[in-house]
Amino acid sequence: MRIHPLVPSLLLLGTLSFTAACSSGPGEPSGSAGAASARPGSTPGPSPVRSVDPSKIKGLEIVSDSSENKSCPFATSYPDVPGAEAMTAAMKKYVERRLATFRSNSAACEGGAEGLELNISHQFLVASGDVLGVRLSTQDPSSAGSGLSATTYWYDGKAGAYRTAPGLVAEDARTAFLGALKDRLKGREGVDAASLDDTLSDPASRAAVLDDMAFTADGGLRVAFDRGDVGVPAAGALTVTLSKETVTPWLSAFGKRVQRQTVTPSRSLDLGATHTPTQAVPTHTASGDDDTNCKRVRCLALTFDDGPAVPETATLLTYLARYKARATFFTVGQNVAAHPDLVRAAARAGNEIGNHSWNHPDLTKLARGQVVSQLNRTSAAIEAATGKAPTLFRPPYGAVNPRVRAATRLSPVLWDVDTEDWKYRDADKVARTVIDKVRRNDVVLMHDIHPTSVAAVPQILRTLTARGYHFVTVSHLRATL
Template identity: 80%
Template sequence: MRTHTLVPSLLLLGTLSLTAACSAGSSGLSGTASPDARPGSGPGSSPVHGVDPSKIKGLEIVNDSSEQSSCRFATSYPDVPGAGAMTAAMKKDVEQRLTTFREGACAGGAGGELNVSHQFLVASGDALGVRLTTQDGSGAGSGLSTRTYWYDGKAGTYRTALGLVAEGSRDAFITALKDQLRGREGFDGTAFDDTFSDPASRDAALDDMAFTADGGLRVGFDRGEVGAPAAGSYLVTVSKKTVTPWLSAFGERAQRQTMAPSRSLDLGAANTPAPAVPTHTASGDDDTDCKKVTCVALTFDDGPAAPETATLLTYLAQYRARATFFTVGQNVAAHPDLVRAEAQAGHEVGNHSWNHPDLTKLPPEQIASQLARTSAAIKAAAGKEPTLFRPPYGAINSTVRAATGLSPVLWDVDTEDWKYPDPNKVAQTVIDKAQRNSVVLMHDIHPTSVAAVPQILRTLTARGYHFVTVSHLRATL
């Protein structure tokens, strides 16, 4: 559970003076980190095309998280209609990661943090590619690993990364990789040969491949796979001219769709209607005077999520309640329509980082990038940049403060809704603990948390509470 010392609400709401730090980080709306940021990439390699996930009909992002101080994790992966086998593969891998983390770091009391985030590589025609990036801070070393997942819509089949290369061409492909790695600092040719002499270890090592914008095939190797661990990870890019003759039929289609994406993705899924997005519109600026009436600020982290956030917006509208949503950038990119609906309904949209890492464990430039990319995604969706941010896990220090001009927001009522998936318990926690000017922490990625909201609104409204945004609460105190 989160273990924050409870302090008066006025202190929590006080605006902190922060040093603004402009970020040169990417403002693209998909993925977790630029593929070019990985060490060992070759010179002159073309970047991977960005993908707008909001164009994928029926897309859902599967999120899970734990705020427990000794077992912090945040995971996400996409569920794309028509690619059920690929979704199942990602789900299996993420759940295995979580099981290992819980049985190791969590059970042993070592703490640490697990973060699994996603990036779309291609979503065009009948080709779908996704990269999952895992950061496991519970052990030694960088804890960073990546894996790509592919779906062949024409064949209706999930493909591993190696499925991009024709079976008869794999030996030549592997030799080309070794030739490019030879001479790089830390590369171990003997370790490379040992890895690729065994089919199982070969498949495991070649689990991160993606096409660049100019048709080359980029291959990533995790720390210690083909070289000394101290040398870190490696990137190798095989040019389009070299790799194209070695590609499988699916690889050729994935290459073409990456270089020249079509406007739609068709994986043969049944045409199911997308969940409706609420169209509630605020009647004007909130004129609630929190000096004269009892106010409370409901805040919702980690969204937006479909369909949970849409349901929540409808509940709030029924009571003319306003709330603050601290959104995660990769979810904003997938569901900008929900963020737009939040803003149009008079709610406040805040920044909760791009993929929910503990910001205190990142260098300043990565902190700035996490927040800047998310702010850009929010502005693109809602037309206005946020002024507030909530640091994931409530973890903040002077480095985080100095990396952004956004004002931090914590809380004084923690529902622990991630821990107790019981609507009645979540609702009762808010009803029992909320006081004048309280800031309440909930999460709109959990259906049980959303289900608790009508009881909260009904009961507290009857007691004379008014539901306002965090910024309105601050401004009127």
């Protein structure tokens, strides 16, 4: 990947075809049969890959982080799958590097210039048999161009090795493969033949631009180039799709297994992990409706953003149940898809499930259709998990405007007390912030993706219960005032 952006949600125009397109605005990496990979917020389009149900991946953890700092907002995520530690390490290294660069950018974080936002989200391409494929999509306006890029990561369970995208093609077939790419790119507006030859001939440049490759549902190979990688930026992003018949002879042994598992997925994934952790899902059940009258007693609404997370959300549910406390969880859609069992458990225990978008972009920067996609996909995932559609949403970063409000029937929820737990990873400090600042009927902002925030909850519940507070959901608080 070069520093130029790409717009990967492009329509496939058939066998041995290519497409050029320009960015039309922030988009949304899809973990379903939507866009293959696009800017956070976009409306999903035709997918080049089959839908992967991440909830079927045993031991899966989604590594998430975010900041509510309006002058340095970011949200990142990548999967951690047992057995694929080398691949997880590569994704972690990439995310940490991009985050460090973003944070050190004076315009983004030191100068207080609002409007710049880093978003890194993930999509499973295949998780079947002994192969795993993931695409990380990045939106970083502080980088060159429109700041869009995508990279695919591959894991070979049979060999126990992490592979980059070029590893899908056999070494002795690279010349034929590159020749086919050149043939389908040359002649396109904005593509200079000499520059293209230089880019694909140089090993370092070639590795940088051939970093987003995935198989289509019918076995073809889709190669996406960042905008500006093989043509002038004005030409937009370029995509070449090679048919199954054309590309199969050029594939490596690993590439053929990836192709086979994409076209005809196995029922399970086995990467040779020596130990696959089993997530304990709480079985607490609420005893009837909440009859707390917030007009007569002190009420408090604890809210938790960005989850569900493993194992933090399960631990939090146990703490809440001990004090018969209820809370509101504003969940991120891609995490709901990965852990619907935790969302079900939260709802079963009398907690409220709210919508926090699919992958945490600033909704005010998106077009109406993109906002609709972000919220509707998440609501659908919540309803699939709990049997009930949400009625509330919390806009990421608390950013909401008339366009966002008009794009949904969900009621927006902000907060009265910000614990800043994303900044202070200190359980005692988080607990003291809540205990010292809350007033009757306040809404408190926390995040259940941080272990320190979850660890703060027992002290909060214990101290404030002793002061006569009752912990209710946001909807209950609103309804009884």
